[in-house]
Amino acid sequence: MKTIPHSLLLALASISLCGTPPLRAADIDPKIAEITKTAEAFVEAFHKGDAKAIAAFWTPDGDFINENSRVLKGRQAIEDSFAQLFDANKGLKVRIDIASVRFPAPDLAIEDGTSTAVAPDGSTPSRARYTNVLVKKDGHWLLSSVREAPYSEPSNYEHLEGLEWTIGEWGDEQSNGPVGRVSFEWAPATISDGTKVSATHIITPVDANTVTWQSKDQTLNGKPLPDTKQIKMKRVLQKTE
Secondary structure, X not given: OOOOOHHHOOOXXXXXXOOOOOOOHHHOOHHHHHHHHHXXXXXXXXXXXXXXXXXXXXXXXEEEEOOOOOEEEOHHHHHHHHHHHHHHOOOOEEEEEEEEEEEEEOOEEEEEEEEEEEOOOOOOOEEEEEEEEEEEEOOEEEEEEEEEEEOOOOOHHHHHHHHXXXXXXXXXXXXXXXXXXXXXXXXXXXXXXXXOEEEEXXXXXXXXXXXXXXXXXXXXXXXXOOOOXXXXXXXXXXXXX
16 A cells, blocks of 8 residues: 555644544543543544544544645545545554643643554554644534644654763762772764673662662573662762763
């Protein structure tokens, strides 16, 4: 199957169009739960191939702009596009991964995430980033605007950004005997030959200048090693640019 243009794909709430929403209503904000219930109805209409019902999830003057800047304005244009989608792609599924939902006003929601279109023939999925603007009218959440952008994989820094607080030099607190020190800094990832060692290092912040460190699940050439004891370390030196 050809790559599916995202001008014909929807990113609606925190829902997987392949099935069940990733969050239970009891686990999330009541307003997000309302949006999720709307999304469940959208999924049902999508799986039925009901383009008219899908278009009704927009406000009458709602719009949809895809990653190629194609503009669909109003329910009729959106209905026509989904009708084309269903005719050309039987059994298409879409997965939506929500990144955030925020409420600038009580009846206004902004959702960001990624959408993945999956064809039943197993061809390469098509992905895009999206931003949805939803408004609440007469007790129902409706799409006012959908914007898509080309998807790009997160950089290594984006994956590791949450560890930036560790940058610097740390030393353990024991008053006698050898003192352990460890230094963290950004460096290119490299792979070297030789002995294969693996471990899970657990670094837990206690406060801004104190962490605990423990290595678990250690192996040496595939043979298990015992876990290390948990040690407490204090910041010795703050790394600067």
